Amino acid sequence: MPEVSIIGGGLAGCEAALQLSAAGYQVQLYEMRPQIQTPAHQSACLAELVCSNSFKSTRLDTGAGLLKAELSMMGSRLLEIALSCSVAAGHALAVDRLLFANTVTQAIANNPKITLHQEELKEIPPGMAIIATGPLTSDAMMLTLADLLGEQQLFFFDAIAPIIDADSIDYEVVYAKARYDKGEPDYLNCAFNREQYYEFVDALVDGEKHSVHEFENAFFNGQSFSFYENCMPIEELARRGRDTLRHGVMRPMGLELPATGQKAFAVLQLRAENSDRTAFNLVGCQTMLRYPEQKRIFRLIPGLGNASFLRFGSIHRNAYLNTPHLVSDILELKARPNTWVAGQLSGVEGYVESIASGLITARIISQKMSILPAETILGQLWRRLITEPDKRGFQPVNANFGLLPALPDSVRDKKLKKELLSQRSLDALKTFLTFEH
Ligand SMILES: Cc1cc2nc3c(=O)[nH]c(=O)nc-3n(C[C@H](O)[C@H](O)[C@H](O)COP(=O)(O)OP(=O)(O)OC[C@H]3O[C@@H](n4cnc5c(N)ncnc54)[C@H](O)[C@@H]3O)c2cc1C
Numbered sequence: 239m240p241e242v243s244i245i246g247g248g249l250a251g252c253e254a255a256l257q258l259s260a261a262g263y264q265v266q267l268y269e270m271r272p273q274i275q276t277p278a279h280q281s282a283c284l285a286e287l288v289c290s291n292s293f294k295s296t297r298l299d300t301g302a303g304l305l306k307a308e309l310s311m312m313g314s315r316l317l318e319i320a321l322s323c324s325v326a327a328g329h330a331l332a333v334d335r336l337l338f339a340n341t342v343t344q345a346i347a348n349n350p351k352i353t354l355h356q357e358e359l360k361e362i363p364p365g366m367a368i369i370a371t372g373p374l375t376s377d378a379m380m381l382t383l384a385d386l387l388g389e390q391q392l393f394f395f396d397a398i399a400p401i402i403d404a405d406s407i408d409y410e411v412v413y414a415k416a417r418y419d420k421g422e423p424d425y426l427n428c429a430f431n432r433e434q435y436y437e438f439v440d441a442l443v444d445g446e447k448h449s450v451h452e453f454e455n456a457f458f459n460g461q462s463f464s465f466y467e468n469c470m471p472i473e474e475l476a477r478r479g480r481d482t483l484r485h486g487v488m489r490p491m492g493l494e495l496p497a498t499g500q501k502a503f504a505v506l507q508l509r510a511e512n513s514d515r516t517a518f519n520l521v522g523c524q525t526m527l528r529y530p531e532q533k534r535i536f537r538l539i540p541g542l543g544n545a546s547f548l549r550f551g552s553i554h555r556n557a558y559l560n561t562p563h564l565v566s567d568i569l570e571l572k573a574r575p576n577t578w579v580a581g582q583l584s585g586v587e588g589y590v591e592s593i594a595s596g597l598i599t600a601r602i603i604s605q606k607m608s609i610l611p612a613e614t615i616l617g618q619l620w621r622r623l624i625t626e627p628d629k630r631g632f633q634p635v636n637a638n639f640g641l642l643p644a645l646p647d648s649v650r651d652k653k654l655k656k657e658l659l660s661q662r663s664l665d666a667l668k669t670f671l672t673f674e675h
Contacts, residue, residue, distance in 0.1 A: 239262065239263070239264045239351075240262070240263050240264070240366070241263065241264040241265070241266065241365060241366065242254075242258050242263050242264075242265055242266070242365075242366045242367065242368060242603060243265075243266045243267075243268065243363040243365060243366070243367045243368070244258075244265060244266070244267045244268065244367070244368045244370060245268045245359045245362070245363075245367065245368070245369050245370060245371055245379070246268070246269065246369065246370035246371040246372055246375075246581065246583075247267055247268070247269030247271075247284035247285070247346070247354070248284070248285060248286070248370060248371075248372045248581060248592065249285055249316060249581060249589055249592040249593050249596065250368075250370040250372070250580040250581025250582070250584075250592045250593065250595050250596035250599070251267060251269070251284075251368070251370035251580070251581065251596060252267075252284050252285045252316060252342050252345075252346060252596070253314060253315060253316045253592075253593045253596030253597050253600070254368050254370060254580055254596035254597070254599050254600040255267050255346060255349075255352050256315040256316070256345060256346070256349070256352075257315065257596070257597055257600035257601065257604065258600045258603065258604055259349050259351035259352050260315075261600070261604035261605070262351075262604075263351065263603075263604060264351055264353075265351060265352045265353070266353050266355065266363070267346065267352055267353065267354050267355065268355045268357060268358075268359045269284060269354065269355070269356055270356070270357060270358035270359075270376060271286075271356070272356070273356060273357065273358065274358050274376060276288075276372075276374035276376075277374060277555075278374055279374075281336075281339060283336075283339035283340060283342070283343045284339065284342050284343045284346055284354075285316065285338065285339050285342035285343070286335075286339045287333070287335045287338065287339070287589060291325075291332050291333055291334070291335045291338075292327060292330050292331070292332045293306070293317075293320055293330070293331040293332065293333065293589055293590050294330055294331070294588075294589075294590065295329050295330050295331075296329055296330065296331050297329050298656075298657065298660040299653055299656035299657055299660065300639075300656075301548070301615060301636075301637035301638035301639050301640075301641070302588075302590060302637050303329075303660075304615050304637065304639075304659075304660045304663055304664075305590055305591070305594060305615045305616070305637035306331065306590060307660070307664060308594075308614055308615055308616050308663065308664070308667055309590070309593065309594055309597065309616070311664070311667055311668065311671065312597055312601075312616070312667075312671075314593055314594075314597050315345070316342060316593045316596075317590070317593060319338060319341050319342055319345065320333050320338060322341065323337040323338040323341060358376055358378065358379075359379065360376075360378035360379060360381075360382060361382055362382065362386075362574065362577060365576065366576045366577075366603065367576065367577045367578070368577075368578045368579070368580050368596075368599055368600075368603075369383075369577065369578070369579045369580070369583065370579070370580040370581040370583065370596060370599075371581075371583055372557075372581055372582050372583055372592075373555065373556040373557050373558065373582040373583065374555070374557065375557045375583055380392065380557060383559070386571075386573050386574060387559065387564055387571075387573055390560075391559055391560040391563060391564060392557065392558075392559060392560070393556070393557070393558050393559070393560065393632075394555065394556070394557055395553065395554070395555060395556065397470075397471075397524035397552075397553045398524055398549070398551050398552045398553070398633065398634070399519050399520050399521065399522065399523040399524045399525070399551050400519075400520050400523055400525070400532055400536060400547055400549060400550050400551040401511055401517050401518065401519050401520075401547070401548045401549040401638065401640055402508075402517065402518055402520065402536075402542065402545045402546060402547055402548060403516070403517060403545075403546040403547075403548055403639070403640070403652070404510075404515055404516050404517060404518055405516075405546070405650070405652060405655070406542075406544050406545050406546035406652075407426065407508070407518065407541060407542065407545070408541045408542070408543065408544065409541075410541075411428070411540050411541035412426045412427065412428050412508070412540075412541035412542075413426065413427055413429075413495070413496050414426055414427070415427055415493055415494075415496065417491070417492040417493055418491075418492035419492075420492075424509070424510065425507045425508065425509055425521075426507065426508040426518060427493050427505050427506075427507055427508070428505065428506045428507075428508065428539045428540050428541045428542060429490070429493070429495055429502035429503075429504075429505050429540060430484075430488075430502060430503050430504040430505065430506070430539075430540055431502070431503050432503045434503075434538070434540055435483075435484060435488075435503050435504040436480060437538060438535070438538045438539065439476045439480050439483060440480075441534075441535045441538055442472060442473040442476040442477075442527075442535060443473060443476050443477050445473060445527045445528075445531040445534075445535050446527070446528050446531050447471075447473060447525075447526045447527050447528065447531070448526045448527075448528065470524075471524055471525050471526045471527075471553055472487075472522060472523050472524065472525050473525060473526065473527060475487070483504065483522075484503065484504035486522075487506075487521065487522030488504040488505060488506050488522070489504070489505070490502040490503065490504055490505040493505045493507075506520065506521065506522075506523075506539055507521040507522075508520060508521065509521050511640045512640060512641065512643075514643055514644035516639070516640055516642070516644050517548050517638070517639070517640025517641075520536060520539070520551075523536065523551055524551050524552075524553055525551040525552070525553070526552070526553055527551070529550045532547070532550050532551060533545075533547060546652070548638040548639060548640045549636060549638050549640075556582065556587070556634065557582075557583060558582060558583055558584070558585045558634055559579060559583060559584065559585060560631075560632050561579065561584050561585040561623045561624075561632065562622075562623060562624055562625055562626050562627055562632055563626075563632075564579075565578075565579070565623065565624060566624075567609065567624050568602050568606075569584070569598070569599060569602060569620070569623060569624065570602075578599045578602070578603070580592075580595045580596050580598075580599040581595050581596060582634070584623060585622070585623055585632060585634050585635065586619055586623070586634065586635055586636070587634035587635060587636040588636045588637065590637065591619060591635070591636050591637055594616055594619060594637075595619070598610070598616065598619075598620060607674075608674060609621070610667070610670060611663075611666035611667060611669075611670050612643060612666075613642065613643065613662050613663045613665075613666040613667075614663045614666055614667050615637045615641060615642070615663065616667070617666075618641035618642060619635060619637070619641070622635040622641070623635075639656060639659055642659050642663065645658055645659065645662070
């Protein structure tokens with residue numbers, strides 16, 4: 239019987255273990271807890287949810303909802319368990335976290351094809367292996383990965399700027415222009431006058447944030463913490479001086495207003511997230527502001543008064559690999575054949591995305607599954623992990639509509655547009671499952 243070792247009994251590791259055992263594989267699953275705890279986990283259970291108990295929206299007009307619908311079609315075991323442990327949460331799928339973790343733990347323990355080893359693995363075992371040790375991978379395993387892949391291919395922090403829906407931008411105000419007109423006008427620009435700029439800066443400074451202390455406790459187990467300069471939150475830069483931003487990331491030079499040719503007081507740039515330009519990233523706006531505050535404050539940016547947020551900004555401890563540099567098209571490590579990385583460590587972000595990654599990896603191993611359709615969130619998560627990033631580097635990816643290719647015809651009604659994108663995705667997945675497998 240073919241055998242696979244899985245390191246890490248979290249969301250990705252457990253989904254992969256259950257999928258592979260169902261496909262006839264013998265699975266050796268290694269989980270270091272409870273002997274060694276991470277800074278965030280608290281129990282001895284597998285598949286522990288470290289923070290929120292929410293798997294986010296189930297609505298098909300959200301990226302998270304569509305991802306769950308796709309996973310359901312693919313036969314995700316952890317999603318099925320989550321549904322059986324759900325608690326009332328409106329349009330979201332929230333679970334009783336203890337029941338969820340216990341049910342997954344029991345499903346693994348009662349599975350004759352899975353052997354659970356409660357130990358930390360410091361090396362990758364021989365034979366087929368999946369490394370699913372998560373954002374809080376043990377130091378010893380990080381060192382092993384650094385030796386195998388090169389230290390520069392490992393990231394420890396995740397500084398994310400918000401992403402907004404292109405259709406929610408006011409194009410009467412925002413304009414496309416390359417700085418000094420050098421190259422293509424890829425960026426969109428939001429020009430501030432003096433009053434608008436200082437109102438924005440003051441709001442950033444005063445906005446309600448996650449405290450560094452809170453952050454330390456959650457992610458660093460009380461160890462001292464300092465920001466890297468390149469993932470400094472925008473509100474921290476604003477706090478350093480009212481003009482810091484307009485001399486830095488918001489400098490207006492070379493971005494004169496096309497209508498008048500005048501220099502703005504400050505300019506915030508928007509960078510396209512995909513080739514169809516359906517989603518834009520707020521450049522330099524990585525932040526520790528709370529989500530409602532992000533909505534309020536970033537909507538002060540000229541032209542973004544009605545911005546619809548596809549993803550909020552954040553900064554947190556998150557070990558992940560520079561996966562597109564390291565894997566083949568089937569997500570296998572080039573430096574170590576027969577070895578895959580799954581879950582958050584592979585560069586997906588979120589509970590459901592980690593489950594998705596575990597499922598995809600298991601199907602690649604057991605069914606030699608070819609890449610999922612580009613119209614699906616699953617297909618796009620996979621593509622992000624194998625596509626060479628641009629000069630901004632590789633950033634973790636979560637389910638959102640901005641990942642999906644545009645519809646052939648522009649649809650102005652936002653709700654209808656999302657419904658059409660979802661329907662297209664589910665149709666494509668159905669066809670794939672019918673004809674490919
Ligand atoms: C503090 C924190 C809060 C988060 N909150 C949310 C949230 O609210 N919502 C959300 O969607 N996402 C959240 N995430 C992101 C992410 O979705 C979760 O971390 C998710 O659990 C990742 O799944 P995973 O399977 O990749 O890793 P995990 O679920 O973390 O599983 C990895 C497992 O590997 C084990 N392990 C590590 N090293 C070794 C080793 N060397 N040998 C053996 N076992 C090892 C760990 O003990 C752990 O059980 C959060 C992340 C962090 C760090």
